[in-house]
Amino acid sequence: MFLALKELKYSKGRFIMISLIIVLISWLVFFLAGLGNGLSDLGAATLKYGDFDYALFEEESDFSFSKSVLSESSAEELLNEKGVKAVAPIGTASASIRQKESSEDKNSKVDVLIAGIRPGSFMEPEVTSGKTLQPNNPSGVIVNESLKEEGFKLGDTLAINGSTQEMEIIGFTKNQSLSHQPVVFSSLDKLREYKYAAPGSDNGIKNAVNSILIQGEDVDPRKIEKAIGAVQIGSKKETINAVPGYSAENGTISMMVGFLIIISAIVIAVFFYILTSQKTQQFGVMKAIGASNWFIIKSVVSQVFILSVASIAIGIALTYATAAILPDSMPFNLINSLVVSYSLVLLAISVVSSFFSVLKIAKIDPLTALGRVE
Secondary structure, X not given: OHHHHHHHHHOHHHHHHHHHHHHHHHHHHHHHHHHHHHHHHHHHHHXXXXXXXXXXXXXXXXXXXXXXXXXXXXXXXXXXXXXXXXXXEEEEEEEEEEEOOOOOOHHHOEEEEEEEEOOOOOOOOOOOEEOOOOOOOOOEEEEEHHHHHHOXXXXXXXXXXXXXXXXXXXXXXXXXXXXXXXXXEEEHHHHHXXXXXXXXOOOOOOOEEOEEEEEOOOOOHHHHHHHHOOEEEEEHHHHHHOOOOXXXXXXXXXXXXXXXXXXXXXHHHHHHHHHHXXXXXXXHHHHHOOOOHHHHHHHHHHHHXXXXXXXXXXXXXXXXXXXXXXXXXXXXXXXXXXXXXXXHHHHHHHHHHHHHHHHHHHOOOHHHHHOXXX
């Protein structure tokens, strides 16, 4: 370690250039990770961060809310099944809302996804301002904070385009979106008044919902499907992946980050290999005076480790600085688990890449190295 620090101090220019490459690579990796997670949140944040383990859907609906129609009474049947701790019926419907006082022109409309839930259920989000859903106020709704940017505020009366239904904003929440639309949480009755206003649109099902979310890690999906009949149960992962476009978006971002990491490994390995090649004579002298391969290898790996840790830390700082100046409309969310995991991956790549240099050091012949003209 002493030798590694001495050389880092002596050859500052050379190591700063290598550090700059690692900084830029880590910065790009973290930025893409945050952007990918932000897009993922836009697609399915309500489900990703929802506290459920399974979801009950209509048979052959492919775990899709839009294709499934169930009776809310199935929730009570589920509670009698082994392993089920709690249930939360949910219904969804896309809508265009506006402030009641505004005109119906295109610029005043905002596309949202209305999610009907039971007030007080585990799917009701935590409010950042205002009140929670009130059973005695069926028109009250909780909306995502992104609607503040569109001019909506607490107490506003919302009109739904193409419907006579109205809602009142009683609370705001954050990071609640589905299918790239901000979510408006309402009571199930209010949702049904809007979604199933046309006769027969509920397929004759009393108190229709789209799905019933289940808490319970020890649930046996096959037994429940058999007991209730004409239903299918999907895990949380299957439910999220069934959201339109979610899998494609995440696959694209993951592939981009994956290729970037592979390219990073190659670039870093080449840089350290070239650096080691330039010091062949130096290593030859060290071997000639009695330094072992292990001593030299520890010095090289220590250099790489110190350089990588410092560079990755700078990359993280630059990513958070970039995130601070991004507009609120930019879907960016860099969570701590992503930072830790990608930091470890980049650090491992840097250290492993240095082993190519280590192989060269082990093969250096002191006599040949000393006779080499640099």
